[in-house]
Every structure is written in C-alpha cells, then in structure tokens.
Amino acid sequence: MPVTRHIPESTIRRISHYLRALEILESQEATTVSSEELAQRGGTTAAQVRKDLSHFGSFGKRGLGYSVAELADRLRDILGLKCRWRVVLVGAGRIGSALFEYPYFVQRGYDCVAVLDSDPEKIGMSWGPVRIRPVEELELVISSLKGDIVILAVPPEAAQDLADRAVEAGVRAILNFAPVQLRVPAEVHVTYVNLVLELEALSFAITQAGSRT
Amino acid sequence: MPVTRHIPESTIRRISHYLRALEILESQEATTVSSEELAQRGGTTAAQVRKDLSHFGSFGKRGLGYSVAELADRLRDILGLKCRWRVVLVGAGRIGSALFEYPYFVQRGYDCVAVLDSDPEKIGMSWGPVRIRPVEELELVISSLKGDIVILAVPPEAAQDLADRAVEAGVRAILNFAPVQLRVPAEVHVTYVNLVLELEALSFAITQAGSRT
DNA sequence: TCCTGTGAAACGGTTCACAGCC
DNA sequence: GGCTGTGAACCGTTTCACAGGA
Numbered sequence: 001m002p003v004t005r006h007i008p009e010s011t012i013r014r015i016s017h018y019l020r021a022l023e024i025l026e027s028q029e030a031t032t033v034s035s036e037e038l039a040q041r042g043g044t045t046a047a048q049v050r051k052d053l054s055h056f057g058s059f060g061k062r063g064l065g066y067s068v069a070e071l072a073d074r075l076r077d078i079l080g081l082k083c084r085w086r087v088v089l090v091g092a093g094r095i096g097s098a099l100f101e102y103p104y105f106v107q108r109g110y111d112c113v114a115v116l117d118s119d120p121e122k123i124g125m126s127w128g129p130v131r132i133r134p135v136e137e138l139e140l141v142i143s144s145l146k147g148d149i150v151i152l153a154v155p156p157e158a159a160q161d162l163a164d165r166a167v168e169a170g171v172r173a174i175l176n177f178a179p180v181q182l183r184v185p186a187e188v189h190v191t192y193v194n195l196v197l198e199l200e201a202l203s204f205a206i207t208q209a210g211s212r213t
Numbered sequence: 214m215p216v217t218r219h220i221p222e223s224t225i226r227r228i229s230h231y232l233r234a235l236e237i238l239e240s241q242e243a244t245t246v247s248s249e250e251l252a253q254r255g256g257t258t259a260a261q262v263r264k265d266l267s268h269f270g271s272f273g274k275r276g277l278g279y280s281v282a283e284l285a286d287r288l289r290d291i292l293g294l295k296c297r298w299r300v301v302l303v304g305a306g307r308i309g310s311a312l313f314e315y316p317y318f319v320q321r322g323y324d325c326v327a328v329l330d331s332d333p334e335k336i337g338m339s340w341g342p343v344r345i346r347p348v349e350e351l352e353l354v355i356s357s358l359k360g361d362i363v364i365l366a367v368p369p370e371a372a373q374d375l376a377d378r379a380v381e382a383g384v385r386a387i388l389n390f391a392p393v394q395l396r397v398p399a400e401v402h403v404t405y406v407n408l409v410l411e412l413e414a415l416s417f418a419i420t421q422a423g424s425r426t
Numbered sequence: 427t428c429c430t431g432t433g434a435a436a437c438g439g440t441t442c443a444c445a446g447c448c
Numbered sequence: 449g450g451c452t453g454t455g456a457a458c459c460g461t462t463t464c465a466c467a468g469g470a
Contacts, residue, residue, distance in 0.1 A: 047464070062470050087412075095311045104409045206386050275446070432468105440457105446456095448449105
C-alpha cells in the first residue's frame with residue numbers, strides 16, 4: 001500500500017456506505033457495479049465515489065466498472081475489517097447494555113471482550129459469557145485482554161478520567177457516548193456519539209424552516 | 214431575526230457545545246465569558262466561536278465578552294429549546310429502550326410521548342406511563358399526539374417504509390439509528406446515528422496509524 | 427463506446443487580521 | 449487596552465470535464 005496521505009474523515013464514512021451497498025449487491029449475486037450505481041446506493045455522486053476510491057488505488061476497469069467481490073474485499077481491508085477487534089465496554093447501564101447486545105458489532109468483527117461498571121449491584125453479574133467487572137480493573141482488563149477499542153457509556157462526569165486511564169493503559173481508540181469533549185493525546189482517536197446533539201440539530205432545522213414562512 | 218442564510222451543519226453542532234459550556238459556567242455563577250474561554254471549553258478556536266455566533270447576530274460586548282446568561286438564552290432560542298418537543302419512538306428493542314430512559318432527552322425538552330413496536334409480545338407492555346402500541350398505528354399516533362420528531366430504532370429492512378409513513382403523516386424530522394440511508398423529501402430533516410460506522414472509522418484510524426511505521 | 431481515474435476549477439468552511447466599540 | 453464582529457485570504461473537499469484504457 002502506498003504511504004497514504006491524509007484522507008478526509010468524510011471519505012471514510014462514505015467508504016463504509018459503499019461497503020454496505022456492495023454487500024447487498026453481493027447477496028444479490030451482482031458481479032460488477034459502476035461508480036454511478038454505487039453512488040446512488042451510497043447516497044452520493046459518481047465523481048465522489050471515484051475520487052474516494054482513488055485515494056487508495058485503482059480498483060476498477062475502465063469501460064466496465066468495479067468487480068463487486070474484489071472491491072468489497074479491498075474496502076474491508078481499508079477499513080481494517082480483516083481482523084477481529086477487541087472492544088472493552090465501560091458502563092453497564094441502559095446504553096451499555098444495548099451496545100453489548102447490538103448484533104451488527106459482532107457481525108463486523110467487533111467483539112466485546114469485557115464489561116466494566118462502578119455499581120456494586122451490577123459487578124459480578126453475567127451478561128452471556130461476560131462477567132461485569134469493577135471499573136477499578138480498567139487498566140488490568142485492557143492490558144490482559146489486549147483491548148483495542150474502549151467504548152465509554154458512562155455519565156459525563158466520569159468520562160474524562162476513564163479516558164485518561166484507558167489511554168495510559170495503551171488504548172488508541174475511544175468511542176465516547178458521554179456528552180463531553182474529551183482531551184486526549186493526538187495519537188489517540190476518539191469518535192463521539194452525542195444523542196442530545198443529534199436531536200438539537202433536528203429541532204434547529206425544524207425551527208429554522210418554520211420561521212422562513 | 215434576520216432571514217438566515219444557509220448555516221453550516223458544523224456550526225450548529227458547535228453551538229450545542231457552546232450551550233453546554235455556558236450551562237456549566239452558569240452553574241459556577243460566572244457572569245461573562247470571552248470567545249477565547251468559550252472556545253477552549255467547546256473544543257474550538259476563538260475566531261470560530263465569533264464566526265459561528267455572527268451567523269445569528271451580535272450578542273457580545275466589545276472589550277467585555279458575552280453575558281453568560283444572555284448568550285445561553287439566545288443559543289437555546291436558536292436551537293429550538295424554548296419549547297418541548299414531542300418524540301415518537303419506533304422500535305422497543307434494546308436501543309429503543311435505552312433511548313426511552315435516556316435522562317438527557319427529557320432534561321433538554323424532548324419528551325417521548327409514544328412507543329411503537331411490531332413484536333406482539335411487546336405490544337401492550339407499559340414503560341412507565343407509556344404503553345407500547347402496534348407499529349400499524351404510526352400515522353394515527355403521529356397525528357393524534359402531534360409528534361414532531363420520529364426516532365427510528367428498528368432493523369434496517371423496516372426503516373425506509375416507516376420513514377415514508379412518518380413523512381406522509383406529517384413528521385419533518387427523523388433520527389435514524391438503522392444503518393441505511395433514507396430517501397426522504399428535501400423538506401424533511403434526517404440525522405443518522407450509525408454505530409458500526411463509528412467503530413469502522415476507529416479501526417480505519419488505528420490501521421492507518423499502525424501501517425505508517 | 428463505455429466507464430474509470432485524475433488534474434483543474436469551483437465551492438464552502440475555517441482562519442486571519444484588523445476595524446470598531448466598550 | 450481588551451475583545452467582538454467581519455471582510456478577505458486561505459485551505460481542503462467536492463464537482464467538473466476530459467484523457468485514456470477496456
């Protein structure tokens with residue numbers, strides 16, 4: 001693989017969509033697909049599809065399109081889906097529980113190898129094959145189970161401290177559900193899921209549209 | 214309010230962060246704040262704060278900064294948080310259940326007024342004051358309860374059809390948790406929460422960083 | 427002919443720098 | 449002097465348009 005320059009975040013998100021579309025095409029036993037069709041299924045434009053893919057190489061055949069199976073394979077490679085990832089879930093509340101059972105994680109290669117919580121009532125409970133452990137063991141769990149990704153599904157007050165500890169223990173990727181901006185070293189990647197913020201974006205949009213009349 | 218031009222989505226998201234920061238400042242009884250301080254707490258730059266706010270008017274005093282209480286009030290106004298929103302939750306699975314109990318929704322003015330599901334085992338169950346209703350009643354529920362926002366927490370196969378029906382029933386905002394791109398008329402606003410995609414962005418980032426050595 | 431891959435142009439958002447007001 | 453508000457410069461992403469290979 002050539003030394004990749006900086007790839008826009010937006011490109012990565014679209015690549016995920018393309019892969020999803022390709023998997024549907026695979027199940028329909030389509031063998032080739034054009035940038036045009038991929039664009040429609042991914043919710044973007046043909047030029048955008050080609051530009052996105054060009055960051056990573058030339059996977060298509062001129063005049064013909066892309067091989068569905070081959071492109072899907074390359075995209076899985078790009079997104080790092082060729083291996084299984086070890087996820088440590090911190091927070092066994094409602095959100096944590098929903099994520100633990102979320103079927104698409106396992107399907108995509110993300111295995112939740114441990115669950116931690118601070119609530120003595122929850123500690124020791126078994127969720128399937130996983131026993132809930134005290135949050136004090138975070139460092140131990142990360143290092144002994146070789147966790148790649150930490151999911152924080154905890155109250156906002158607790159998030160920064162837990163993030164610091166996870167980073168210290170060697171984690172380089174955090175998916176944060178707590179509605180706070182985390183401060184982490186530059187080499188650590190954080191993505192945010194802020195549920196209230198998404199609703200606020202909607203109520204803003206409705207309010208705006210309404211006031212235009 | 215002047216007829217607002219197009220406001221970048223990113224600005225709205227930052228405004229949400231500013232409001233969160235202002236509320237913390239309010240609780241600490243701070244009275245004024247500079248764009249510089251707001252930027253630090255919101256995870257951006259001072260110039261960006263000023264630019265973001267300038268889309269909506271001039272709320273600060275030169276040489277002095279912004280009044281915390283006044284700015285918070287204006288931002289609530291902008292985000293449409295001055296009223297309560299009526300949310301219809303479709304899907305009473307793990308995710309739906311977590312969202313229903315999510316405390317920050319109510320706190321911000323989003324009330325879940327109805328829950329629907331297609332599973333006969335769930336229909337009729339009571340979640341607090343709300344009884345789970347069959348998904349067939351979607352249109353009825355939206356019109357009788359005057360739903361403003363629909364949250365889709367359903368399997369991907371079901372999402373498009375439910376979105377169509379919700380739009381038909383008059384909903385103008387959808388928060389979609391199903392991992393599919395929805396096709397809706399331009400005047401309907403959709404925001405996506407795609408959990409797998411967030412993890413994929415992380416595994417891509419880790420893979421990239423690793424391969425650079 | 428068809429469709430990809432890619433420089434070049436266009437666009438939009440961010441950053442800069444400073445005028446203007448407290 | 450201090451800090452906001454904003455046009456202008458900058459920069460990264462998207463779109464265009466076409467060269468080039470199946």
